[in-house]
Amino acid sequence: MCGPELSDVAFTFGESFDTSQVQILGINRGEDLNTIQEFIETFGITYPVLLDTDGSVWVTYKVQGISPFPLDCIIDQNGIIRYLHSEYDPQVMLDVLDDILSTTPTPPPDDDEGTIPNHINLALYPNPTNSASVVQFNVVIPGEVVLTLYDATGKQVERTVLGPFSEQGNFQYRLDLQNRASGVYIVTVENGTFRESRKLVLIQ
Structure with a gap:
């Protein structure tokens, strides 16, 4: 996901969902902190951006090797990947999030x-x-x-x-x-x- 698309994420998804429902974050792997900070300021990114220094997040979610390009990833409340793609498609992502939020598991009966x-x-x-x-x-x-x-x-x-x-x-x-x-x-x-x-x- 390039800079303009990263800026659009906060607007598109922030307008559609409350922060209690959906949390947005960026994860960077392979660049230094100064470069990341400059990128954030240039494109006006307002959500947290994490630096995956040792690649642990990359490996844990097994997304390595899928694409050399930035990836869009949606993870549900149980830590399961529900969407992973290298092309930014906000409408599809909105549909996936709507589906996740509408199928929240019902707590077990008393x-x-x-x-x-x-x-x-x-x-x-x-x-x-x-x-x-x-x-x-x-x-x-x-x-x-x-x-x-x-x-x-x-x-x-x-x-x-x-x-x-x-x-x-x-x-x-x-x-x-x-x-x-x-x-x-x-x-x-x-x-x-x-x-x-x-x-x-x-x-x-």
Whole structure:
């Protein structure tokens, strides 16, 4: 995506969606900070632009080798790539975002409705986030739940034991990320023999 198109992103998508629904960011790989800053000022870019110094974001989302040109990428609230293309097509991107927002998963029903959870059903929101994310999960087996946070290299950076929970059901935990560096993280939740992981993008 070239400079004028990058400027259009903030206008087109900022006018169409609230920041609580869609967050915009640019990720640069391979250029120095001064060049990036000059580019931002020249084209009046108002959203965050991250410098992927070690290529970890590039590798984590497996977009390397697809194209030598800048890529437009839409990632949903579960860290899954829903759109990836080297040609800027705002109408198609708007359609993809509308589809994502209209198919937001419904939280699992409460136990008092007679439904017993049989999987963790891990969800993170907001994602991407700039400070914290709510971790939503099912307790399948009464007892402790272990939440582990890994950085993009696979290094464990946080481990929290929640509970013990006396019953099955759907629960939430607020994961504070204010002291973490921007980048891609993996959130893993374990409950007995059950385990699920999701990607989480942090934009400081």
